[in-house]
Amino acid sequence: MADFVRERITVFYSLISYDTIKANHREIFSCIRYILFRKGESMETDNFIMLPTVDFCFTELMKNCIVRKGFVAALIGIPPEEIEETTLLEASLGGDWPDDKLGILDVHVLLADGTRMNIEMQVKYFEYWDERVLFYMGRMFTSQIKKGEPYKKLQKCIHVSILDFIHFPDDDECYRTIHFRDDKTGKVYTDKMEIQILELKKLPKEVRTGEDVILWMKFFSGKSREEFERVAKANEYLNEAYNTLKTMSADEKKRLEYEARDKALRDYNSQISSAERRGEERGEERTRQVFKLYMQGETPEAIAKICGIPVEKVREIIQ
Incomplete structure (x- = not known):
């Protein structure tokens, strides 16, 4: 499928939910077919194939x-x-x-x-x-x-x-x-x-x-x-x-459901990866804070209270 068409399908997915796509697949595909017709292409010749990993x-x-x-x-x-x-x-x-x-x-x-x-x-x-x-x-x-x-x-x-x-x-x-x-x-x-x-x-x-x-x-x-x-x-x-x-x-309906599910999985995985990166960054910042307080002479118990983490975690960091 041409990039032109994929861009417009992406817009569809960003504006409507998975359930909406399932309920209105005929109308959505009519729009896609019209775009393809205007571009001189067809659904049958775009060589699309679903991937079993979805x-x-x-x-x-x-x-x-x-x-x-x-x-x-x-x-x-x-x-x-x-x-x-x-x-x-x-x-x-x-x-x-x-x-x-x-x-x-x-x-x-x-x-x-x-x-x-x-x-x-x-x-x-x-x-x-x-x-x-x-x-x-x-x-x-x-x-x-x-x-x-x-x-x-x-x-x-x-x-x-x-x-x-x-x-x-x-x-x-x-x-x-x-x-x-x-x-x-x-x-x-x-x-x-x-x-x-x-x-x-x-x-x-x-x-x-x-x-x-x-x-x-x-x-x-x-x-x-x-x-x-x-x-x-x-x-x-x-x-x-x-x-x-x-x-x-x-199959028009199954293809729409597949595309919507694929996008949902990609978005979800992207959110998870982003959360993991934020967690790593927060972890590094917390480690620096623990070391700074320790070098200032604070006890592990005091550091745990200041940082809001278990004292065992503090001892693990400073060892």
Whole structure:
């Protein structure tokens, strides 16, 4: 799409809310089409393609049962033909917690054997990410039974995090599974709770035969039609994912929702980054103040009272 048009779409997004866009997508697209017509272009020739790293696009892809079946099979390491059924559950685990201000668009899947999966797409690291994963894992596991029901009803739960950032900087492993294990023997304590982490930024250049998860990771990290086309040739499920992606990208309403969600995510991440920078600046200023007072002969207790911070923090700074 021409820069001229993108500038005007950006103006639309800055003036109206996500809900307004969803409710009035036909009118907005009529305006966009008119602009394109005046510029001698069309929606069909601008080569636009959605990116799966935007959670709206990812959740829409997972609504396709064939795509979902192929990806889930890769995650649990079995041929797709062996999966009887995958059912989407209502996304009800989030929405009322501090990090959920933007809305949770995770994918909740129920397998035929009772196994539950929560799949999330995350593009930016935030503080206490590990604790958040454990919280949602525990909530998914305990939500299976009600008070008075037997524990034997509890089925395996798998939390899958697809990350567009590096979370484990000390190694090159792009895909890992995590279980509860005995510290001495290394034996798995239980397989009822499992965490899978896919780090897109660590993807290897070459994919070895049989690494279906890596193929899906390459697809999710694609940035152009050419990249998606190359990966889609690997199997019928990835090909279905690419066809679904093209269909979604040509859909007027979904495209508007995608663009609005992408902008909301960018704005939110920008606010977080700005807040982090301000926090670092305030931290540096507070450290200088603590040292200045300490050099003036103030006690840690007095410094803590003046600066409004715990005395333990003061001692940590001046040590």
